[in-house]
Amino acid sequence: MTTAPATASPFRQPKAVYAVAFACVVSFMGIGLVDPILPAISSDLDATPSQVTLLFTSYLVVTAVAMLVTNWVSSRIGAKKTLIAGLALIVVFAALAGASDSIGGIVGFRAGWGVGNALFIATSLAVIVASASGGFVGAIVLYETSLGLGIAVGPLLGGALGEVSWRGPFFGVAVLMTIALIATAVLVEPQPLPARRTGLAEPLRALRHRGLLAMSLTALCYNWAFFTVLGYAPFPMGLGAIELGLVFTGWGLLVAVFSVFGAPWLQRRLGIARTLYANLACFAVVVLVIAIWTDHVPVLVTAVIVAGVFIGINNTVTTQAVMTVSPVDRPVASAAYGFVRFIGGGLAPFAAGKLVEATNVHVPFFLGAAVLLVGIAILATARDHLAVAERVQAGEPIEAPAPRLEAVGPDRSGHDGVIVAAVSGADGAEVARVAARLATLNGRTVDVLHAQEAVLTGEGAVDGEDDAAARATVRQRLDEVSALGVPAVGHLLRGAAGHGTVGRLIAEHAEQVGARAIVIGTPSHGGLAALMDESATQELWRHAHCHIVIVNDDSRV
Incomplete structure (x- = not known):
């Protein structure tokens, strides 16, 4: 890269x-x-x-x-x-x-x-x-x-x-x-x-x-x-x-x-x-x-x-x-x-x-x-x-509320060795499909993870994406994975301010759930789609202790 x-x-x-x-x-x-x-x-x-x-x-x-x-x-x-x-x-x-x-x-x-x-x-x-x-x-x-x-x-x-x-x-x-x-x-x-049409x-x-x-x-x-x-x-x-x-x-x-x-x-x-x-x-x-x-x-x-x-x-x-x-x-x-x-x-x-x-x-x-x-x-x-x-x-650090992880959809805890699908709006469907294929081959559960990145303002950290839209993104990917016959759980990462923080927290979450692989999309520009910018990449590579699979959008037909 x-x-x-x-x-x-x-x-x-x-x-x-x-x-x-x-x-x-x-x-x-x-x-x-x-x-x-x-x-x-x-x-x-x-x-x-x-x-x-x-x-x-x-x-x-x-x-x-x-x-x-x-x-x-x-x-x-x-x-x-x-x-x-x-x-x-x-x-x-x-x-x-x-x-x-x-x-x-x-x-x-x-x-x-x-x-x-x-x-x-x-x-x-x-x-x-x-x-x-x-x-x-x-x-x-x-x-x-x-x-x-x-x-x-x-x-x-x-x-x-x-x-x-x-x-x-x-x-x-x-x-x-x-x-x-x-x-x-x-x-x-x-x-x-964009993943969501503007009103x-x-x-x-x-x-x-x-x-x-x-x-x-x-x-x-x-x-x-x-x-x-x-x-x-x-x-x-x-x-x-x-x-x-x-x-x-x-x-x-x-x-x-x-x-x-x-x-x-x-x-x-x-x-x-x-x-x-x-x-x-x-x-x-x-x-x-x-x-x-x-x-x-x-x-x-x-x-x-x-x-x-x-x-x-x-x-x-x-x-x-x-x-x-x-x-x-x-x-x-x-x-x-x-x-x-x-x-x-x-x-x-x-x-x-x-x-x-x-x-x-x-x-x-x-x-x-x-x-x-x-x-x-x-x-x-x-x-x-x-x-x-x-x-x-x-580029100075600004104090913000601690990020938090919220469950979305059914609780299927107890499955070890999950495949984490880190989805954004633009590439989420393909990332979820690739994660589901890996889970099928290895008998794993897919953990659909979407980061609702925070924006720092004079009034504190504010979620940069509408809450309902973020949850809808996770539920849509859960339905897509479930339709393929693969068990899935969903999580929403809230309050992560900055792409580097998002990359680090995804790696930490994968470690906590014992993930065998993290599936992510290719770099792009804008919102969380910029997940794989320089700072996010460095943090993810630095902290992840499992395989990282990058889905190349250009390879799709």
Whole structure:
């Protein structure tokens, strides 16, 4: 068995990861793409600035709401098909927006674009995290690099094509997304469906967790200020399309650089909490500068570009923290977090336009600075969760309740020399069948063991898998083994925090029941399916005193 080097670079990845990353770049182009052409659309289609800002609102609000169904879809059709569906929708609606002759049509097609964007964004992060080498943090850095590049290139492309026609950027995205669609279809391998289908309400239920809710609301406040600047600042600048493109390209380049280099550097030195507090405070100062000197173009342009520093830092640090503090699966956490934060980003530009119509051009930016201060106050309520996130990311041990073993199904104690079938969701059926064959040949009992791995949060250790689903997994495997005429017992291992702990406890359980063999599945990514990662493998090999049989999923027909 081979393991990735401890110092693997986040940029040394399989081709499939780069295919998805390229699609991420193009997808995030859609955020800043329309900035340079907002004044042109307003002029050519005789639309007010508040009507034009609906291009952001329809896109982001629909993206936010659609985030709630992304996991419901992907858990039924698979991650690859969800990516392809999202990319296809973006291609279709970007082209339709470019062909439209009315502001209402563009706004409507941007909403359809938002549906595709939601399907793609939530799934792409999960796919990159699952497939990338270099670990979780490296995957997040790669994802945020794609975000930064997309945000940087989007305005430049929008400005260049916008000089020809405001329709050009929309058609440009359609072409690039078609390339990304083909690359994804060819290079990305289908991933196994999750053992349990995600319910529609799960992202909303996930927000009951205090840490995830606090981080999401903080992100809503941050996105309110972010998209106030992104969505309305082009109007008071009074620049042409290419000039606006260059301004927001400079801004986007700082987003990319500080996402990849600045955020990790600051986090290592200050920690997650202090980095976020300082960053939000500095961002509030920049937005306040914009509010005071909105009608001074040199100051406005400079402040908008400098804002990219704090946006880049916030994107990376917050995303890592959200993925760490949440006790639910990462795709569900991503959907819940995306829903809340994109609501703020979607409403802010439209609110800015209406505030300017009712008051003056300074007010939306004053509001943005104030909302950032509210975000700091909300973030302060999650300091315990942020402290745990820092320790988890640093690999420090965190005190948690002792793991416990619970019997599931009939008690058939008294059988010596059992075959332990360590089942997860994806490979459990094949592992159980192989264990049953070994038991038949040797007159043994099968002990079906499923680990309900715990997730460490600010509120302690929380089971990362639904209890009913975990028990259903064990009972299903028991029925499959019993149908083959093999006696079987079932156990649920609860509260094991970390893959290494799971591997060690499986070995200890096998020793206690006098197991002759342990049957396990091959390595994969995500949840307990990551049982055979480096730490789990080392612990299992170190502590097991019986044969270990690995079932190779690729050998199945």
